[in-house]
Amino acid sequence: MLAVEVSHIVKSFADKVAVDNLSFSVAPGEMFGLIGPNGAGKTTTIRMMMDIIKPDSGEVSILGERLSEATKDRLGYLPEERGLYKKLGVIESIVYLASLKGVDRHSATEKANELLDKTGMLASKNKKIEELSRGMGQIIQFIVTIIHDPQLVILDEPFAGLDPVNTELLKGMLADLRDQGKAVILSTHQMNQVEELCDRVLMINNGQNVLYGNLSEIKSRYRGNSVLLDFKGELGKVPGVTAKRAHRGYTELMLDGKTTPQQVLAQLVNRGMAINRFEVATPSLNEIFLKEVGKKS
Amino acid sequence: MKNKTLLIFRHEFLNTIKRKGFIIMTLIVPVLALIGIGVFHLVLTISGPPVVETTTIGYVDEAGGFDQYTTQGYIELVGFDTQDDATAALINDDVSEYFVIPSDYISSGVINRYTLERQLETPPAIATAIKNFLTSNLLADKVPLETIYRIEAPLDLVITRLTETGEVATEQGGYGNVIIPALFSLLLALSLMLFSSYLLQGLGEEKESRLIEVLLSSVSTRQLLVGKVLGLGTAGLVQVVIWLASMPLLLNLASSTFGGFFSTIQLPANFLVLGIVYFILGYSLFAALSAGTGAISPNAREGQQLSTIYTLLVFVPLWFSSLLFVFPNSPIWVVLTIFPVTAPIAVMLRLGVTGIAVWELAASLTVMVLSIILVMFLAIKIFRVYLLMYGKRPAWGEIIRNLRSG
Numbered sequence: 001m002l003a004v005e006v007s008h009i010v011k012s013f014a015d016k017v018a019v020d021n022l023s024f025s026v027a028p029g030e031m032f033g034l035i036g037p038n039g040a041g042k043t044t045t046i047r048m049m050m051d052i053i054k055p056d057s058g059e060v061s062i063l064g065e066r067l068s069e070a071t072k073d074r075l076g077y078l079p080e081e082r083g084l085y086k087k088l089g090v091i092e093s094i095v096y097l098a099s100l101k102g103v104d105r106h107s108a109t110e111k112a113n114e115l116l117d118k119t120g121m122l123a124s125k126n127k128k129i130e131e132l133s134r135g136m137g138q139i140i141q142f143i144v145t146i147i148h149d150p151q152l153v154i155l156d157e158p159f160a161g162l163d164p165v166n167t168e169l170l171k172g173m174l175a176d177l178r179d180q181g182k183a184v185i186l187s188t189h190q191m192n193q194v195e196e197l198c199d200r201v202l203m204i205n206n207g208q209n210v211l212y213g214n215l216s217e218i219k220s221r222y223r224g225n226s227v228l229l230d231f232k233g234e235l236g237k238v239p240g241v242t243a244k245r246a247h248r249g250y251t252e253l254m255l256d257g258k259t260t261p262q263q264v265l266a267q268l269v270n271r272g273m274a275i276n277r278f279e280v281a282t283p284s285l286n287e288i289f290l291k292e293v294g295k296k297s
Numbered sequence: 298m299k300n301k302t303l304l305i306f307r308h309e310f311l312n313t314i315k316r317k318g319f320i321i322m323t324l325i326v327p328v329l330a331l332i333g334i335g336v337f338h339l340v341l342t343i344s345g346p347p348v349v350e351t352t353t354i355g356y357v358d359e360a361g362g363f364d365q366y367t368t369q370g371y372i373e374l375v376g377f378d379t380q381d382d383a384t385a386a387l388i389n390d391d392v393s394e395y396f397v398i399p400s401d402y403i404s405s406g407v408i409n410r411y412t413l414e415r416q417l418e419t420p421p422a423i424a425t426a427i428k429n430f431l432t433s434n435l436l437a438d439k440v441p442l443e444t445i446y447r448i449e450a451p452l453d454l455v456i457t458r459l460t461e462t463g464e465v466a467t468e469q470g471g472y473g474n475v476i477i478p479a480l481f482s483l484l485l486a487l488s489l490m491l492f493s494s495y496l497l498q499g500l501g502e503e504k505e506s507r508l509i510e511v512l513l514s515s516v517s518t519r520q521l522l523v524g525k526v527l528g529l530g531t532a533g534l535v536q537v538v539i540w541l542a543s544m545p546l547l548l549n550l551a552s553s554t555f556g557g558f559f560s561t562i563q564l565p566a567n568f569l570v571l572g573i574v575y576f577i578l579g580y581s582l583f584a585a586l587s588a589g590t591g592a593i594s595p596n597a598r599e600g601q602q603l604s605t606i607y608t609l610l611v612f613v614p615l616w617f618s619s620l621l622f623v624f625p626n627s628p629i630w631v632v633l634t635i636f637p638v639t640a641p642i643a644v645m646l647r648l649g650v651t652g653i654a655v656w657e658l659a660a661s662l663t664v665m666v667l668s669i670i671l672v673m674f675l676a677i678k679i680f681r682v683y684l685l686m687y688g689k690r691p692a693w694g695e696i697i698r699n700l701r702s703g
Contacts, residue, residue, distance in 0.1 A: 047510075050510075050513070050514045052510060052513050052514070069301075069516070069517060069520075072514060072515055072516070073515075075514065077510070077511060077514040078511075079507045079510040079511060080507070081506075081507045082506070082507060083502075083505065083506020083507055083508050084506065084508060085312075085502075085508070086502075086506075087312075088312075096304075096308055097511065097512075097515070099304050100301055100304055100305070100512065100515040100516055101515050141511075144511065
């Protein structure tokens with residue numbers, strides 16, 4: 001059973017088409033990246049998945065069924081812009097929102113303490129939300145998102161506003177969720193985070209599908225015809241290399257269409273050259289995105 | 298699975314009754330009344346019965362024959378031979394004012410009054426004293442003294458209201474009957490305003506913090522709205538019941554402490570029952586209006602501004618309440634009783650003054666229930682469409698279009 005199956009959803013607002021015929025699926029135990037620039041239609045797509053707004057056409061299936069009140073208890077959602085009841089205490093906030101997901105007060109309190117401990121926030125458990133820093137508030141929201149042990153976790157820009165320590169903490173917890181067999185959807189415009197965490201991605205722009213599939217497959221598809229080399233000594237002429245471009249700390253070698261990077265490496269090794277780094281140049285997700293968006297416009 | 302509506306209800310109820318504003322507003326009424334009674338009692342004990350000061354006023358009798366009955370209650374009248382003497386006495390502060398009875402008084406009826414103070418009109422006590430002084434002297438030796446007194450105060454109306462069966466009614470009317478309903482209708486108006494503002498504030502905050510998205514990913518729009526409205530409404534009911542319950546107690550205390558006017562104060566029949574019924578209906582209507590307003594307003598502040606349109610209407614019957622005493626049967630009161638937003642306050646006020654015909658009460662209740670159903674229906678519809686709209690408030694035309702298209 002797929003965690004999410006979206007087929008051909010369309011949503012228009014008064015002046016524009018926000019989501020235009022999108023289809024994708026997410027499997028359990030998978031970390032899925034929903035990426036695109038600001039205003040691409042990511043949040044609208046998520047809201048349709050959460051049944052907060054209805055699509056004009058198309059179908060959404062969550063955990064094998066149309067989203068119902070019972071399914072809502074099995075999913076966790078962290079919206080893009082966040083807040084909690086300012087006047088309420090940390091533990092009360094978590095327990096109340098967990099109870100709305102069908103967790104009883106006793107288990108919710110127990111689990112909240114456990115998660116606060118894990119995130120190093122146990123000392124703040126009796127504080128009011130308004131006394132917390134922005135980053136701390138975000139961690140509390142993350143706890144609220146996962147406290148009921150959801151099968152599907154949807155996070156909209158989860159790393160925005162977090163310091164490096166908390167970012168790493170969150171990444172670790174997300175990886176744990178995936179390893180437990182949960183489906184995790186990360187929606188973000190920070191492509192580097194997705195590159196690091198996700199198995200598959202859907203890239204959208206202006207509400208349309210730009211790229212969809214396995215991340216490593218996509219990257220190999222966009223792999224350029226060059227290698228990056230950091231070496232000691234003179235390079236001289238290398239057969240199969242048409243041009244050299246010096247960068248700081250490394251040199252990029254452009255290959256002709258027939259020579260493979262492995263052949264170039266063999267030649268350099270045969271010369272007895274001291275090589276510190278040899279890497280097949282792979283474009284970053286960001287570069288792929290810019291290339292694709294540039295192509296369409 | 299626990300009922301989620303119940304969870305939201307519990308959360309909203311507990312959070313509301315813990316609010317400082319709620320606690321102050323609920324307790325301020327009985328506490329202020331108690332303090333008032335206490336202070337009055339204390340002042341009375343310390344100062345003893347009030348001492349009335351005698352006022353001396355002068356007069357110049359040019360017509361002749363006005364020399365008896367110079368003590369009128371606590372006003373003492375002193376005669377002067379000439380107006381100059383009287384003026385001198387006035388300037389010396391021997392008299393507080395004086396008047397002249399001109400020689401042609403019998404034919405003209407004119408009395409000239411002289412005073413150092415700037416006044417809108419003659420104080421009633423002075424006017425009565427002068428009038429009685431003149432009457433008594435005009436009739437002196439012509440009719441018996443008793444008749445003179447009767448002419449001065451020809452009637453002391455004692456009203457008894459009978460029921461349709463001819464027995465003495467338990468409720469006798471008069472100002473004693475108005476005090477409590479008037480006070481309660483003011484409190485009711487404040488309470489309705491307070492609770493619609495709580496609802497708007499809550500919704501506005503959840504919308505601004507986007508918490509509404511987390512809530513809606515856990516519960517349905519209907520569960521959220523019903524839970525909120527019931528939670529706040531129950532808190533409001535607790536407040537109103539505390540007020541209503543404290544009224545008879547305070548009343549007993551006040552009437553046993555002061556007696557007099559306070560012992561004539563009574564609660565109109567059905568007042569307690571209708572007070573609660575109209576609070577529940579009024580609150581439901583305002584909750585539905587507030588939910589709709591909350592949905593189309595981008596933040597709490599704008600929601601509050603928009604809500605003044607209907608919260609101000611609540612006070613309309615109070616603005617016109619003085620008219621109720623003069624024209625209690627004016628058709629305006631029928632309109633205010635039946636128009637749903639003004640009905641709760643209008644009914645409470647009229648209950649104390651004249652009572653309300655059964656058909657009017659039935660019409661008022663029916664119209665209220667129908668409008669609650671209609672506004673609730675529209676509010677839930679609007680709520681879904683606009684809840685996730687942040688930023689600008691939509692234009693009215695757009696809202697109507699969206700309501701039509703559903």
